Amino acid sequence: MVNPNRRILVLGGLFLDIQWINVNPGKVFIGSDNRSILFGGIGPRHEIKIDYEFEISSLPIDRSSSEEILLSDDYYIASESEWSLAFEQNLISGSDEVEELADRIRGSYWSKFCDGRPFIENDWLMKVSRKWVSGSPFPTEIKRGHSSEHLRLVKRSSHSFNDKSAQLPESSDMSKLLLEELFISLLIGIFPSFCWAYFNASDGYISSGWLNLVFGGLFIGVFTVIFWRPRTTSWRVGTNCGNMKPV
Numbered sequence: 001m002v003n004p005n006r007r008i009l010v011l012g013g014l015f016l017d018i019q020w021i022n023v024n025p026g027k028v029f030i031g032s033d034n035r036s037i038l039f040g041g042i043g044p045r046h047e048i049k050i051d052y053e054f055e056i057s058s059l060p061i062d063r064s065s066s067e068e069i070l071l072s073d074d075y076y077i078a079s080e081s082e083w084s085l086a087f088e089q090n091l092i093s094g095s096d097e098v099e100e101l102a103d104r105i106r107g108s109y110w111s112k113f114c115d116g117r118p119f120i121e122n123d124w125l126m127k128v129s130r131k132w133v134s135g136s137p138f139p140t141e142i143k144r145g146h147s148s149e150h151l152r153l154v155k156r157s158s159h160s161f162n163d164k165s166a167q168l169p170e171s172s173d174m175s176k177l178l179l180e181e182l183f184i185s186l187l188i189g190i191f192p193s194f195c196w197a198y199f200n201a202s203d204g205y206i207s208s209g210w211l212n213l214v215f216g217g218l219f220i221g222v223f224t225v226i227f228w229r230p231r232t233t234s235w236r237v238g239t240n241c242g243n244m245k246p247v
Helices: 063-069 080-088 174-200 205-226
Strands: 006-011 014-023 026-030 046-050 054-057 075-077 098-105 126-133 136-143 153-155 235-237 244-246
Touching: 014 063, 014 080, 026 080, 046 080, 054 080, 075 098, 080 098, 098 136, 174 205
Parallel strands: 046 235
Antiparallel strands: 006 014, 014 054, 026 046, 054 153, 075 153, 098 126, 126 136, 235 244
């Protein structure tokens, strides 16, 4: 029996037998709300609303074949948003490949349109990609100037994006983050340093060495970002207004 999703493309004399899967419109969260260095990821965590149907290759496609396909109309490298929705619907898989996606980032998702389109920052540094290990995908990045051997492709028929879609703010609330860092440094670093000096240091050490205690406490507080930070704000697409709202 012929698989209705399998399509043979004849491009440049090549016969490309590829299975294309229909992806239904839907919503999916991507990004991380953990900003610790060791356990965190690219943030902020945000919801994507894709309101169009599209097709996606069931498996990653090698680069040479992909380049031939991309010469045809309506075929594109999949965005991270489209990839995530297809994966959420259990439609795609891989086997030990590193597959390159269309998004290009510097280190965050701020100012991203959340409608399924690729996110390409000015002066980007990394290509968003996924690495398959024993059938499971893991987020990874490819440095600028380098490429992977596989791509994930989609077909969007007669769909165009517009600038009225939901969009993340231009940047995070820096004043809030600075206050948070100050509070953490006081609670974890500076206050314990003075407590230790009060019970263990010689008489007069606090009055003469208070600056060292402050800077030592600040260092300890900042150092903890390697292992832990409070969860950051996530964002969702508003049901009625269509704008991004904090969760």
